[in-house]
Amino acid sequence: MSLEQFKNRNVGTQNYVKLDLAHTPTTGWGQFKQVVGRTFKPELFVGLWVTFREMGNALVGGKMHTTQYPFEKLPISPRYRAIHDMLRLMESGNYRCIGCGLCEKICISNCISMETKYDENQRKEVSEYTINFGRCIFCGYCAEVCPELAIVHGPRYETASEQRASFSLFEDMLTPIDKLNLQQEYDGFGAISPNADENIKPTPLAY
Amino acid sequence: MSEVQTVENMVSITIDGKEYKAKEGEYILNAARANDIFIPAICYLTRCSPTLACRICLVEANGKQVYSCNTKVKEGMEVTVNTPNILAERRAMMEVYDVNHPLQCGVCDQSGECELQNYTLELQVDSQSYSIPDTKRETSDWSSVLHYDAGLCIVCERCTTVCKDMIGDAAIKTTKRGGASLDKAWKDEMPKDAYAMWNKLQKSVIAPSNGTGSTDCSDCGECIAVCPVGALVSRDFVYTSNAWDLRKIPAVSAHSSDGFQIYYEVKPISIDNRDEKIYRVTNEWNYVSLDGSARFGYDYENRGVTKDKKAFDLAIEAFKKAKTIRFNSMITNEEAMMLQTLKEKMGIKLYNPEVRAFQKFLTLYADASGHSLYTSSMEDSMKSDFIVSVGGALRNDSPGLKYAFNNVQKMNKGAGLYFHPVGDTLIPSFGKSVSTFTHKVGLEEATLYLVLALFSDQDKLDSSVKDYITELGGKEGLIDLVGGDSKKFIKGFDKMMKKKERFTLMVGEDYYYHDRADNLAKLIALIEQTAGFNVVMNPPKSNALGVAIICDLDDNAEGYTVGYNEIGDFRLSALGDGDLDIPAFNQQEGTVTNLSKRVVPTNVALDYGGYELNDLMKELIDDAPEETIDWTKRLPTDRGYRAVEFDSLDNYYDNAGNEHRGYLLNVLFEERDTPKVEKFYDDTLLDGDIVYRCNPPRQFNDFSAKAHQIFEPFGLYVSSSKAESLGKKVEVVFDNGTIVVDVIEDKKMEGDIMALSDFKSAENVYGLFDGSRYASVTIKEV
Incomplete structure (x- = not known):
């Protein structure tokens, strides 16, 4: 759309249409006639008819426009940033988080905290992980920075709960192990770009 | 330590077209650093010998490519840091370092302070041209504290260098990796130095030098400090925290009298418990080397203390009826000053068996020599080239002096004599020019007579002393007396003395407790006068020197005793087992007087919720200040301290390695006559x-x-x-x-x-x- 017409601030030359309004009655008798005329017009029934017609369409004709929340929910954009999900590796079922601490570092409201330790397999193990959702501003930096696509924003936008702790524990965000097959690859905030392969520089991997 | 450079020994050099001053005989790298110019270098450690493992510090000097870490500056030298060829070499070297380096920065403990990461970015390495099959390298625990991940190791040899040149344990060395050998074809394809460096790198890995899987060392952890990557980490710290999460607090090491500068690194204990704890201790490893107590002995804080008014009132009562306060050297200058004030105002005796003997010895020495305090320091002794150590078990008593003794052998082509009744197998391994004498207990005076006989200007010695030495059989007789082999020793001694100019005498704790300490002090003063020795003494522990200077200690305890971290009728204790809790050393701010006579500031690492000594002082005396650190400016100026505010004290090392920590005690000198030394008795x-x-x-x-x-x-x-x-x-x-x-x-x-x-x-x-x-x-x- 051209912005030309908005830039022209010379009001007098623009295409304004003036409404042809009737004269405002000035005498008492004139005002009385206007009130009576407006009161006994049948327009009220026109409006009522529209409402009845739409009710009929919705109940009988199957043209319902209302979403039956909370029984029914609209699908949301993958870019929506709601309560975090912690994903697992599809093959082994291990959680993807390696405990690098980048989400903890980048978090601008300082609400992520984790504990790590050296485990018996000589690996870094995340022993505790929490997000303080009372403080989280859902900016998505954690998902953006995560090198393992382990922390992502899920679609769970209902953040009412008796306790904050009810959904801030690592286990709550983690994909349940029995629902691993239902885990979706994330294509929202921080997911790899479709042309990621092209951006990788080849290095000699002769071995 | 001279903080102002004298003009005579400076030369001018040109780096990248700009003229700078540099100390004569200094390496280009250090000269550049002192002038705030950046030359990349991985393997070089200030105060240790150049290893030439990384070769990244290549520069062009007077038109020739040299390694800046081992080329000394010359007058008029023209240095260029970057030339196209050097940049190509450096880039190739960094690519080589990145070959097969595990891509696990995400979990690595060093990530964020890793020199491999930094230099890879600095030199903009964004692609890899080289490859070789990787060798399986196992992770192992070398000792109760050392954890080595060979896979991450880039074999820069900083750990082996510091262990040999500074610590003296030489407990680790490079060993064969046993991997694939480098394809000769690379030689023609890649820059020359990068190939040579890769060739060496590919063949080696670090291992304990005794051939077993575990190190036989003092567990100082300095190898952990110098490791540029995450290969060496303490077992306790592995995977517990990222470097950037830790808050650094500059402080002073608490246990030995060296008073090293350290950083406590703190972070909350856990998600549930947001109180902080110390995760590790780090140091400026280019300028300070820590011992094990400084690096690992940090979690002694008095935790979970609240203000216990009842105990506090009892403590006030106890102080009011106390005849003696018993304490030790684990105390700041400020608190020592408080106790001294109590002595002056309330007449309470101060009893400190750890420090009393040392204090007496300092007085005896001051009387004999005219110097109000010994003349040398740890840093000065590191610059000398002949060290004689007497009266101390160097390995146990004083890590700092042990490092100096060793460093002098390695770096200054130095020599050393070590006299002690307890034989030690480590000291002789410091260098070829080290002789050890295991003498009988009681022959301490004989060792000093031997030092007189060996080093003194004979013209300056009194004839009675010379006669006495002759009576004892001269040098030969004395050498045999103190457990040496005179024939062998005399032969080697001339070689030891070659080109030696700066002599240091290290005096240990044995002498302070000696029956004839007065004669020993006189002999030391005489050696200082006639043999050109500088003297450094080892204060027994912690802040012993501060206590010795600030407090007028008494010889014995009597009556009702208040113990300050010591036994007593009423105990103030930072160990959590006393009648009133007080903060531990890492929960206090204040100053410490270290071995090098430096008054150094230390800061609060961990919170403390209870009462401290100054709270008691506020009840006990009229003019107690609000804060403990307000005592800093009250430290006695007539004894060498300065009336300065705590907050005005610096605490850092600059790029030239100069120490800017607190201030040096003022040492006064009065001319004295030659001390009259006495004969000794072997009964x-x-x-x-x-x-x-x-x-x-x-x-x-x-x-x-x-x-x-x-x-x-x-x-x-x-x-x-x-x-x-x-x-x-x-x-x-x-x-x-x-x-x-x-x-x-x-x-x-x-x-x-x-x-x-x-x-x-x-x-x-x-x-x-x-x-x-x-x-x-x-x-x-x-």
Whole structure:
């Protein structure tokens, strides 16, 4: 759309249409006639008819426009940033988080905290992980920075709960192990770009 | 230490077209750093010898490519840091370092402070041209504290270099990796230096030098500090925290008298408990090397203390009726000043068996020499080229002086003599020009006479002294007397003395407790006058020097005693077991007077919620200030301190390595006559079973014992041969008491003298020894 017409601030030359309004009655008798005329017009029934017609369409004709929340929910954009999900590796079922601490570092409201330790397999193990959702501003930096696509924003936008702790524990965000097959690859905030392969520089991997 | 450079020994050099001043004989790299110019370098450590492992510090000097870490500056030298060829070499070297380096920065402990990461970015390495099959390299634990991940190691050899050149243990070395050998084709394809560096790198890996899987060392952890990557990490710290999460707090090491600058690194304990704890201790490893007690003995804080008004009131009562305060050297200058004030205002005696003997010795020395305090320091002795150590078990008593003794041998082509009754197998390994003398207990004066005979300008010596030396059989007679082999030694001695100019005498704790300390002090003063020696003494522990200067200590305790981290009728304790809690050293701010006579500031690492000594002072005296650190400007100026605010004290090292920490004590000098030294008698020699009051390395006091990474137990440390003849547990019978202790083998000890630990104050080992450091005892099997 051209912005030309908005830039022209010379009001007098623009295409304004003036409404042809009737004269405002000035005498008492004139005002009385206007009130009576407006009161006994049948327009009220026109409006009522529209409402009845739409009710009929919705109940009988199957043209319902209302979403039956909370029984029914609209699908949301993958870019929506709601309560975090912690994903697992599809093959082994291990959680993807390696405990690098980048989400903890980048978090601008300082609400992520984790504990790590050296485990018996000589690996870094995340022993505790929490997000303080009372403080989280859902900016998505954690998902953006995560090198393992382990922390992502899920679609769970209902953040009412008796306790904050009810959904801030690592286990709550983690994909349940029995629902691993239902885990979706994330294509929202921080997911790899479709042309990621092209951006990788080849290095000699002769071995 | 001279902080102002003198003009005479400066040369001018040009770096990238700009003219700079540099110290003559300095390496280009150090000269550049001192002038704030960046030359990349990985393997070089200031104060250690260049290893040429990384070769990244290549520069062009006077048109020739040289390594800036081992080329000395010359007048008029023109240095170019970057040329196209050098940039190509550096880029290739960094690519080589990145070959097969595990891509696990995400979990690596070094990530964020990793030099491999930094230089890869600095040199903009965004692609890899080289490859070679990787070799499986296993992770292993080398000791109770060291954790080595060979896969991450880039074999820069900083760990082996610091262990050899600074620490002296030489406990690790490079060894064969046994991987694929480099394809010769690379030689033509890649820059020359990068190929040479890769060739060496590909062949080696680091391992304990004794051939076993574990290191035989003092567990100082300096190798961890210098490691540029995450290959060496302490076992306790592995994968517990990212470097950037830790908050650094500059402080002073608490246990030994060296007073090293350290950083406590703190972070909340856990998600549930947001109180902070210390995760590790780090240091400016280019300029300071820590010992094990400083690096690992940090978690002795007095935790969970709240203000206990009842105990506080009882403490006020106790101080009001106290006749004596018993304390030790684990105390800041400010608190020592408070106790001294109590003595002055309330007449309470100050009893400190750890420091009293040292204080007396300092007075004797000052009387004899005219110097109000010894003249040298740890840093100065590191610059000397001949070190004589007397009266101290260097390995146990003073890590800082041990490092200086060793460093002088390695870096200054130095020589050293070590006199001590307890044989030590480590000291001779410091260098070829080190001679050790294991003399009998009681012959300390003879060792100083030998030093006089060997080093003094004979014209300056009084004829009576010369006659006495002749009477003792001259040099030869004295050498044989103190346990040396005169023929062999005299032969080698001329070689040892070649080109030596700066001499240092290190005096240890034995002398302070000696029966004839006055004569020893006079002999030391005489050596200083006639042989051109600088003298440095080892204050027994912690802030012993500060206590010795600030407090007027008494010889004995009497009446109702308040113990400050010590035994007493009413105990103030930072160990959590006293009648009133006080903050531990890492919960206090204040200053410490270290071995180098420097008044250095330390800061609060961990919160403390209870009462501190200054709160008591506010109740006890009229003019107590609001904060503990307000005492800093009240430290006695007539004894060398300055009336300065705590907050005005610096605490850092600059790029030239100059120390800007606090200030140096003022040492006064008055001209004195040549001290009249006395003859000695050998009828005081101890015989039979002898016990020596000496802690294992890393242990100094109750606080180091509380630290969870210090494992050395309390006990009787003996040489391997002696251990065979003793059982596992023995009863040691002193004249005034007995103690039952475990026998522990120390493989680096030699001879029959046994070392009894004193770091647990509850055992009252000082009492058993009764003002001496050696005792003749009877050993009973248990």
